[in-house]
Amino acid sequence: MSIVDDTLGALGQALGEQAVAAAERPSAGYHLQAQVPAQELEAVAAMLTQKGFFLEFVTAVDRAQDLELVYMFSQWDPACRVKLWLSVPKGQPVPSLARLIPAADWHEREAFDMLGQVFSGHPDPRRILLPEDADFHPLLRDFQAAPGPAEA
Amino acid sequence: MSEFTRYLGRIASGAASLVSGMEVTIRYMFKPVVTVRYPRLRLDIPEGFRGPVELVTDPETGDHNCSACGTCARVCPSGVISVQGGKKKAAGQDGEGAKAPEDPFVITDSFIIDFSRCSLCGLCVESCPRKALRFSHMYEQCGTSRQVAVVDLVARQKALAAVGCEPAASRPGPQQQAAA
Amino acid sequence: MTPQAMLDPTHTLSEDTFYLNMGPQHPSTHGVLRLLLRLSGERILECDPVLGYSHRGQEHIAQNKTYLQFLPYPGRMDYLSALMFNHAHCLAVEKAAGIAVPERAEYIRVICAELNRISSHLLWLGAYLMDLGAFTPFLYCFDDREDIMDLLLPVTGSRLTYCYSRFGGVAKDIDETFVTGLRAFIKKLRGRLKDYDKLVNKNVIFINRTRDVGVISADMARAYGLTGPCLRGSGVAYDVRRAEPYSVYPEFAFEIPVRSGGDCLDRYMVRFLEMEQSLRIIEQALDRLPQGPVAPAKPVRVVKVPAGDYHCVYESARGQVGIYLVSDGGKNPYRMKWRVPSFSNLSVLPKLLVNTLVADTIAILGSVDVVMPEIDR
């Protein structure tokens, strides 16, 4: 049984068959994707970590009312990449994976910094790239950058 | 005793590694130097070098070929180009007849580019439908203010032509290289 | 400890500990990294990296530019392997939009990318030795790197922040001068690598400075999402070029150097051996270089990516680059997330530094090989 099928089965067991799917296109770049309810996130991440996956990144996509959170997990060898995603209304916190997976620490901080997603239980919920006193989240679609000195 | 021989061995192997390193550096000391006494000596700039863009001077008309179509301005990632055209010029109007009649074009009055934000990616040169742009070979581009970097290429070309200086002067060739 | 805590007047330190602000202006923080260290004498108790000094909002720029207009930007993320980031961007868009690339163009891209990998490793090697206090290897490496630049300059037009790949090909074909020059360079660099081996790899001081310093176990590397030489130094043979081959890499025979110790010396050796493997790839690519066009007959200017999300991975000099592209079918990317290797690689630093000496900080930070503009984006 290949690692992809194996992971597909395990994810299906945890989340229900209809939540998990193989990637729509071969060009998608990941093998599996699964929609995860926020309360299941930690359990699924723990399960994937157990299976030898590492966390590539955490990010979010601004979808008007909601933020679409994306967690990309990947296997070293043989390649198997799993996209976990969930839609959360803006402003609603999502449990943090930072205590479970150290890699999530900085990536979650970045997601907060860039898109304002709050991760509950994060050990160090500071901004990471922008100044500490910034009051905006630049990757939200309604953000307008102020003109720089050259344009002004 | 074995501990003691290991101790001596560590000293010997460490010393040997240091000596072999010194052998390398002394060998390099007598190699010819690789640096050039810039700015007294300059290196050749290869043909493909992407310096700040400049307008190509058409050898037939002595003028540039830009028709203010604005393709370069639209494709520019940094949005640093602004082109403004004046009246339409039909080919052959001024008696030269170099262009085909179905190719009337707008004369560009100003081609303003802000080099301080140009990333020299080359998309403007590649996208130009009339091949009116090319890269210069300038590489010393410092100035005392941001404004210095904002250049009107048309005006500069005219000014250069007025003093009889081809824009090619901005492409230092091998003959200028040894101007020590 | 946070920067705020440091400024807090009520925050007291015990008698024998103090804070040291290493960076953002420091000879060895490689750009604008700031390390806030809590020290007891020279021993580090805590480390807090402060990032973002060169944040330019590249992902935000990507949203506001067309795919083509974003082309020069990735090279400004990791400026030391600009060709690779440039290549990665093109691969991601080509894959998503279904643009075919002529085979010769892919070969040229691989040759240039591997040359860029060597030049990046050479710069790292020199800078690392300079961190450890040896100045001379730095200039030898720069001499070699200069040769690479001289080769790449006529082809790509730039010396550092290359923008060479285009959607569906490359900007300019290579010529015979490039090929002969490259073959001569390969020969020369092999000789130089022997010298570096004598000068550095065997040097007892160097070995003592790096062995058993900053040990990363394979489990730790996985937990922190490390990739690239940092991961391979910990005994994991993960290389995107092998695991998920892209471009024409499946056609080349090369090894993935792996060392099992996970310390600075192993990370150093992995990079050192990788240069030889890159030379091998270049040689094979030169031997098999096919004839043909290097770009589509009609240049691709407007790219339409079907709506959906795409992920593309690439092995840069520092590890796995991941481009997560979300498209709504428009001319601009809806969202473009760049997963850069240095970001994850650096995140392990606070853990590694605990209970080491200030001198080790430099050795460990250097061995992780971070490029700050890549992290800050």
Add this chain to the structure above:
Amino acid sequence: MQGLMQSAAASLSPTVWTMVLGLVLSLGFVQVNALFLVWLERKVAAHIQLRIGPDEVGPFGLLQTLMDGLKLFVKELITPKPASWFLFVISPVLVFAPVLVPFVVLPFGQWLQVSDMPEGMLLIFAFASMTVFAILLGGWSSNNKYALLGAIRSVAQNVAYEIPLLLSAMSVVLMARSMSFQDIVGAQQGVWFVFYQPVAAIIYLIGATAETNRAPFDIPEAESELVAGFHTEYSGMRFALFFLAEYTNMFIVASVATALFFGGWRGPFADGPWWFLLKVYVLIFVVMWVRWTFPRLRFDQLMVFAWKYMIPVALANLLLTALVLKLVA
């Protein structure tokens, strides 16, 4: 009053006058020598690194360091506000003052020595170890954490390297049965001591490199770790004094090495100061060559190297020397 001073001057012995003259000459020599050494260092480094080095001012760029000195001379002297002002200002003077004294006993030639004291060698080691006080004061008074770390490192390093340095010099003293440089050089009539005492010579050179804070033992300034170590906050002429002291110290330890191990002014054809200077500059070249080849040791490794390798070996060498001398005599 004037008469009193005249009689006081007259009553001073000729030795004192020679000493004053010697010191004045040494002061001049120190300056020229440092300028030359800095130039040499830069040229050696440049050519090892495939570069040209200073090439613009004067023939072969010889006057480059003079110009740099002039530049430093006119630069602003910055004193950090939280610095301990008096100590901060005095330590560059303190670091420079003791480097002049050893010139009194350095044996440039048989007749070219200010004063041949019977305890000449001790005098040099005593004054050489005073540099560390100045470095400690300078580093501490700067009120800069990097400078403080550099100062602490400097003290530990100096303490560790004084011992092997003295131990290796002692073996030569045992052989020459004197601490006077004239006697020591005189004892090397036929064979240089380096052939009897190769181990001591190597230990002396390593210890001397460490004593003068030269790479690979430059941990007090360790540029890539501590920015500039103890002299981080110094600018202008104050920095130049540290610099001058470093290069003069280098000359002194190389001179002592020449006198102890390489036969001093003796050489084939004609004995004289030229042989002495030639040997000194060759030794300095070796020290430079080493500097531009190796990475820096870590602080604790440096200690380990001193205490676990150099001191035991130097001690063993000294005991062996004493034993052999006892048996032979």
